[in-house]
Amino acid sequence: xxxxxxxxxxxxxxxxxxxxxxxxxxxxxxxxxxxxxxxxxxxxxxxxxxxxxxxxxxxxxxxxxxxxxxxxxxxxxxxxxxxxxxxxxxxxxx
Amino acid sequence: xxxxxxxxxxxxxxxxxxxxxxxxxxxxxxxxxxxxxxxxxxxxxxxxxxxxxxxxxxxxxxxxxxxxxxxxxxxxxxxxxxxxxxxxxxxxxxxxx
Numbered sequence: 666x667x668x669x670x671x672x673x674x675x676x677x678x679x680x681x682x683x684x685x686x687x688x689x690x691x692x693x694x695x696x697x698x699x700x701x702x703x704x705x706x707x708x709x710x711x712x713x714x715x716x717x718x719x720x721x722x723x724x725x726x727x728x729x730x731x732x733x734x735x736x737x738x739x740x741x742x743x744x745x746x747x748x749x750x751x752x753x754x755x756x757x758x759x
Numbered sequence: 760x761x762x763x764x765x766x767x768x769x770x771x772x773x774x775x776x777x778x779x780x781x782x783x784x785x786x787x788x789x790x791x792x793x794x795x796x797x798x799x800x801x802x803x804x805x806x807x808x809x810x811x812x813x814x815x816x817x818x819x820x821x822x823x824x825x826x827x828x829x830x831x832x833x834x835x836x837x838x839x840x841x842x843x844x845x846x847x848x849x850x851x852x853x854x855x856x
Protein backbone atom coordinates (compact mmCIF):
# COMPACT_ATOMS: atom_id res chain seq x y z
CA UNK A 666 0.00 0.00 0.00
CA UNK A 667 1.50 3.32 -1.07
CA UNK A 668 0.77 6.80 0.14
CA UNK A 669 -0.85 9.15 -2.35
CA UNK A 670 0.95 12.18 -0.91
CA UNK A 671 4.37 12.89 0.58
CA UNK A 672 5.70 15.61 2.88
CA UNK A 673 5.81 18.94 1.05
CA UNK A 674 2.88 18.17 -1.25
CA UNK A 675 0.17 20.81 -1.52
CA UNK A 676 -3.25 19.36 -0.78
CA UNK A 677 -6.82 20.58 -0.68
CA UNK A 678 -9.35 19.19 1.80
CA UNK A 679 -12.44 17.81 0.13
CA UNK A 680 -15.78 19.39 0.94
CA UNK A 681 -18.88 17.55 1.95
CA UNK A 682 -20.77 16.29 4.93
CA UNK A 683 -21.41 12.56 4.68
CA UNK A 684 -24.49 11.64 6.72
CA UNK A 685 -22.51 9.68 9.29
CA UNK A 686 -19.51 10.21 11.53
CA UNK A 687 -16.43 11.90 10.06
CA UNK A 688 -13.27 13.42 11.52
CA UNK A 689 -12.70 16.32 9.12
CA UNK A 690 -14.10 19.48 10.71
CA UNK A 691 -16.15 21.73 8.46
CA UNK A 692 -13.92 24.77 8.96
CA UNK A 693 -10.98 23.08 7.23
CA UNK A 694 -12.93 21.70 4.25
CA UNK A 695 -12.02 23.31 0.94
CA UNK A 696 -8.80 24.77 2.40
CA UNK A 697 -5.33 24.23 0.94
CA UNK A 698 -2.29 23.27 3.00
CA UNK A 699 0.94 21.27 2.95
CA UNK A 700 1.59 17.72 4.01
CA UNK A 701 4.07 17.67 6.90
CA UNK A 702 4.22 13.97 7.74
CA UNK A 703 2.56 10.62 7.23
CA UNK A 704 1.44 9.17 10.56
CA UNK A 705 0.76 5.72 9.11
CA UNK A 706 -2.28 3.71 8.03
CA UNK A 707 -5.22 3.29 10.38
CA UNK A 708 -8.67 1.72 10.29
CA UNK A 709 -11.22 4.17 8.91
CA UNK A 710 -13.19 5.71 11.79
CA UNK A 711 -16.12 6.42 9.45
CA UNK A 712 -16.63 2.64 9.28
CA UNK A 713 -15.57 1.83 12.87
CA UNK A 714 -18.19 4.28 14.16
CA UNK A 715 -20.93 1.96 12.85
CA UNK A 716 -19.43 -1.34 13.99
CA UNK A 717 -17.58 -1.92 10.70
CA UNK A 718 -14.06 -3.31 10.44
CA UNK A 719 -12.57 0.00 9.25
CA UNK A 720 -10.88 -1.65 6.29
CA UNK A 721 -9.22 -0.81 4.00
CA UNK A 722 -6.96 1.19 6.27
CA UNK A 723 -6.52 4.83 5.37
CA UNK A 724 -3.29 6.81 5.53
CA UNK A 725 -3.43 9.61 8.06
CA UNK A 726 -1.45 12.78 7.34
CA UNK A 727 -0.30 15.72 9.41
CA UNK A 728 -1.23 18.75 7.32
CA UNK A 729 -0.20 22.37 7.94
CA UNK A 730 -2.39 25.36 7.02
CA UNK A 731 -1.80 29.11 7.23
CA UNK A 732 -4.35 30.51 9.67
CA UNK A 733 -4.94 33.44 7.31
CA UNK A 734 -6.12 30.97 4.65
CA UNK A 735 -8.61 29.36 7.05
CA UNK A 736 -10.35 32.36 8.56
CA UNK A 737 -11.70 35.32 6.61
CA UNK A 738 -10.73 37.96 9.11
CA UNK A 739 -7.70 36.60 10.92
CA UNK A 740 -6.17 39.45 12.91
CA UNK A 741 -3.32 37.67 14.73
CA UNK A 742 0.13 37.02 13.27
CA UNK A 743 0.14 36.11 9.56
CA UNK A 744 2.85 33.59 10.46
CA UNK A 745 0.38 31.54 12.52
CA UNK A 746 -0.25 27.99 11.32
CA UNK A 747 -2.61 25.17 12.17
CA UNK A 748 -1.59 21.50 12.21
CA UNK A 749 -4.35 18.95 11.80
CA UNK A 750 -4.55 15.21 11.13
CA UNK A 751 -6.54 14.34 8.01
CA UNK A 752 -7.23 10.97 6.40
CA UNK A 753 -6.16 10.40 2.81
CA UNK A 754 -9.65 10.02 1.36
CA UNK A 755 -10.39 13.59 2.45
CA UNK A 756 -7.44 15.03 0.49
CA UNK A 757 -6.82 15.88 -3.15
CA UNK A 758 -3.83 17.39 -4.93
CA UNK A 759 -3.72 21.18 -5.04
CA UNK B 760 -24.41 24.19 8.31
CA UNK B 761 -22.06 22.13 10.50
CA UNK B 762 -23.60 19.78 13.03
CA UNK B 763 -23.72 20.72 16.70
CA UNK B 764 -20.38 19.13 17.70
CA UNK B 765 -18.47 20.56 14.73
CA UNK B 766 -17.89 23.97 16.31
CA UNK B 767 -14.64 25.37 14.93
CA UNK B 768 -15.14 29.02 14.01
CA UNK B 769 -18.63 29.35 15.43
CA UNK B 770 -19.23 32.98 16.33
CA UNK B 771 -20.04 34.14 19.83
CA UNK B 772 -19.09 30.85 21.41
CA UNK B 773 -17.97 32.74 24.52
CA UNK B 774 -15.08 32.11 26.84
CA UNK B 775 -14.07 28.55 27.64
CA UNK B 776 -14.37 27.75 31.32
CA UNK B 777 -10.93 26.38 32.13
CA UNK B 778 -11.29 26.07 35.89
CA UNK B 779 -10.51 22.62 37.26
CA UNK B 780 -13.27 20.76 39.05
CA UNK B 781 -13.49 17.46 40.90
CA UNK B 782 -15.28 14.63 39.18
CA UNK B 783 -18.17 13.08 41.03
CA UNK B 784 -18.34 9.32 41.57
CA UNK B 785 -20.90 8.74 38.80
CA UNK B 786 -18.64 10.54 36.34
CA UNK B 787 -15.68 8.35 37.28
CA UNK B 788 -17.91 5.28 37.00
CA UNK B 789 -19.07 6.39 33.56
CA UNK B 790 -15.46 6.67 32.43
CA UNK B 791 -14.66 3.25 33.92
CA UNK B 792 -17.72 1.73 32.24
CA UNK B 793 -16.61 2.96 28.81
CA UNK B 794 -13.04 1.73 29.37
CA UNK B 795 -14.41 -1.68 30.32
CA UNK B 796 -16.85 -1.92 27.40
CA UNK B 797 -14.10 -0.87 24.96
CA UNK B 798 -11.40 -3.08 26.49
CA UNK B 799 -9.76 -5.82 24.38
CA UNK B 800 -11.38 -8.51 26.52
CA UNK B 801 -14.93 -7.13 26.15
CA UNK B 802 -14.99 -5.30 22.80
CA UNK B 803 -18.63 -4.33 23.27
CA UNK B 804 -18.12 -0.89 21.78
CA UNK B 805 -15.44 1.27 20.20
CA UNK B 806 -14.60 4.87 21.01
CA UNK B 807 -15.50 5.70 17.39
CA UNK B 808 -19.01 4.41 18.08
CA UNK B 809 -19.15 6.44 21.29
CA UNK B 810 -18.26 9.58 19.35
CA UNK B 811 -20.84 8.79 16.70
CA UNK B 812 -23.51 8.26 19.36
CA UNK B 813 -22.59 11.54 21.09
CA UNK B 814 -22.76 13.37 17.76
CA UNK B 815 -26.20 11.82 17.20
CA UNK B 816 -27.67 13.56 20.25
CA UNK B 817 -30.24 16.19 19.37
CA UNK B 818 -28.68 19.69 19.25
CA UNK B 819 -30.80 20.61 22.27
CA UNK B 820 -29.60 17.63 24.32
CA UNK B 821 -26.01 18.17 23.21
CA UNK B 822 -26.06 21.74 24.55
CA UNK B 823 -27.80 20.90 27.82
CA UNK B 824 -25.88 17.79 28.86
CA UNK B 825 -22.54 17.92 30.65
CA UNK B 826 -19.51 16.04 29.32
CA UNK B 827 -20.13 12.75 31.10
CA UNK B 828 -23.91 13.07 30.75
CA UNK B 829 -23.26 12.94 26.99
CA UNK B 830 -21.07 9.87 27.51
CA UNK B 831 -23.61 7.94 29.57
CA UNK B 832 -26.48 8.90 27.25
CA UNK B 833 -24.42 7.63 24.31
CA UNK B 834 -23.50 4.42 26.14
CA UNK B 835 -27.17 3.77 26.86
CA UNK B 836 -28.06 4.26 23.19
CA UNK B 837 -25.25 1.96 22.04
CA UNK B 838 -26.06 -0.83 24.51
CA UNK B 839 -29.68 -0.76 23.33
CA UNK B 840 -28.60 -0.62 19.67
CA UNK B 841 -26.34 -3.64 20.20
CA UNK B 842 -28.98 -5.61 22.08
CA UNK B 843 -26.94 -5.81 25.30
CA UNK B 844 -29.73 -4.17 27.32
CA UNK B 845 -33.26 -3.08 26.51
CA UNK B 846 -34.73 0.34 27.21
CA UNK B 847 -37.19 -1.35 29.59
CA UNK B 848 -34.42 -3.03 31.57
CA UNK B 849 -32.57 0.27 31.97
CA UNK B 850 -35.74 2.16 32.96
CA UNK B 851 -36.72 -0.55 35.44
CA UNK B 852 -33.30 -0.43 37.09
CA UNK B 853 -33.33 3.38 37.21
CA UNK B 854 -36.71 3.37 38.92
CA UNK B 855 -35.55 0.92 41.56
CA UNK B 856 -32.59 3.11 42.58
